[in-house]
């Protein structure tokens with residue numbers, strides 16, 4: 001699904017990614033953990049094609065296609081979804097309109113006709129129910145006046161409607177209380193499928209109690225320092241990151 | 251003032267006219283055609299396109315002449331200014347520096363008798379006025395809304411390429427009158443539109459005005475508003491969309507001259523391509539206006555590499571007992587918002603259009619009903635491609 005090879009990238013003239021190697025096969029859930037400022041969001045943005053995040057070396061293949069050669073909207077249409085760490089508020093752009101426009105853009109890419117209005121509403125209602133979101137959110141501006149937790153739920157709602165092949169969820173769990181965390185985790189779990197991959201960027205083991213990853217990677221100082229199974233997350237929870245950084249420095 | 255001498259035209263050296271698109275006006279031909287021809291009616295019919303079924307009275311004017319064939323309901327009265335009570339011209343002129351009423355004088359010189367409309371106390375009128383400019387026109391209106399009366403007024407200014415129009419509108423609201431005033435200024439390619447609005451609100455009157463300006467070569471809107479009675483309320487929502495080499499300029503002066511006078515003003519301007527937009531919101535609060543309230547937000551969006559946008563709040567306050575807030579910003583489309591939309595698969599042009607719809611929706615949302623909003627949106631839809639379905643949702 002996703003093959004990242006020796007990826008280097010800079011932001012604002014500063015080198016942040018320093019040779020990332022990561023392979024995420026179809027059907028797997030991978031967690032990326034790491035200290036603040038280690039480059040996790042940068043990696044997410046680079047994969048989504050955010051302007052200002054300059055790739056200075058390496059390659060990224062997504063389903064055999066050179067992902068870095070695609071424009072941001074093409075990446076989304078091809079099935080890459082980024083759940084933002086800080087979803088932006090867009091007052092005046094209607095939430096349900098965005099959902100529909102996004103879905104239709106993806107359908108168009110696949111050669112499908114625009115979604116039927118009735119079916120669309122049925123679909124959105126079902127997903128909102130799953131996310132325990134009130135339908136009133138549909139008619140509001142995108143994330144406008146949403147609480148932190150509501151914004152995160154809205155990200156997952158978008159993901160559920162779009163059904164991407166690759167979901168990159170950047171700290172979707174931070175700022176959630178335990179009930180909201182369960183709702184979000186449940187939403188993510190419903191999306192697990194053999195032809196889909198999920199990359200969870202997280203600080204906390206607690207999300208991984210609800211979404212069991214196939215692999216866990218530690219990203220620090222712009223590199224993957226270690227990869228392992230779910231037990232690595234538990235070890236990090238117990239010991240922190242310093243020992244890994246020390247080992248890497250040695 | 252001699253009736254024969256041509257009134258002096260303002261220049262950009264005059265106060266309040268600095269950004270006005272006045273270049274070449276001294277060479278313009280201001281004399282309107284004497285009468286309406288059958289061809290003109292057919293041309294105007296084509297300009298108007300499909301006339302939506304009129305729910306109320308609809309009047310069409312072509313180069314200032316009433317066109318009965320394109321109108322519905324009772325015909326307008328063509329009256330004299332005397333006795334309308336809407337303020338004598340001499341008094342209005344005397345209180346002003348001159349330049350601000352220059353186009354009003356030009357209008358009076360060429361318009362002949364204005365349309366006079368009196369809405370009796372406690373009655374309701376739904377009126378749509380279309381002013382079609384084909385060559386040169388000076389539409390002139392003097393409207394009095396009686397005590398407690400309600401007027402829903404839709405004004406559209408449109409026309410043929412390269413036409414010239416110069417509107418003069420006087421509107422007076424008697425105590426407790428209420429007016430929903432929706433204005434669409436949409437001159438055709440190369441056309442110019444000038445206008446002078448003189449508005450006066452008596453005690454407890456309320457005027458909600460929404461104005462959308464787009465198209466043409468140049469527009470200048472001068473509005474002089476007197477909040478003359480206690481607790482008069484004005485809501486002024488204006489949007490301008492400039493494209494190509496268009497220049498749009500508005501000067502709105504609101505004089506709060508009685509206790510409790512209130513104004514809420516919002517302006518949103520999007521300058522694309524090489525267009526130039528200017529909005530000057532001048533708020534005056536006299537010593538009589540104790541407890542007045544004035545709230546202004548003026549925002550411009552630069553959406554073209556060579557576009558210019560200027561929005562200026564101007565406060566002139568002669569009492570301590572006032573609440574006034576104002577803000578003016580000029581910016582570009584928000585890069586974070588744009589990327590968010592792109593990351594959802596929305597194409598760049600559609601994403602930009604969406605954000606522009608959102609930007610002007612603060613103004614368009616104030617239109618009194620959805621059908622009217624759809625018609626106003628249709629006027630700007632061609633400028634915002636790829637996001638048509640977002641209209642009215644924003």
Ligand SMILES: Nc1ncnc2c1ncn2[C@@H]1O[C@H](COP(=O)(O)OP(=O)(O)O)[C@@H](O)[C@H]1O
Pocket residue numbers: 011012014016034035036037038039040041042043
């Ligand atoms: N726009 C930017 N300009 C300059 N430096 C940036 C920018 N964005 C991120 N950085 C820097 O890049 C590093 C990695 O940031 P980030 O990817 O957000 O880390 P994480 O998500 O792992 O906390 C940090 O040192 C951060 O300060």
Ligand SMILES: [Mg+2]
Pocket residue numbers: 040041042085170171
């Ligand atoms: Mg981060």
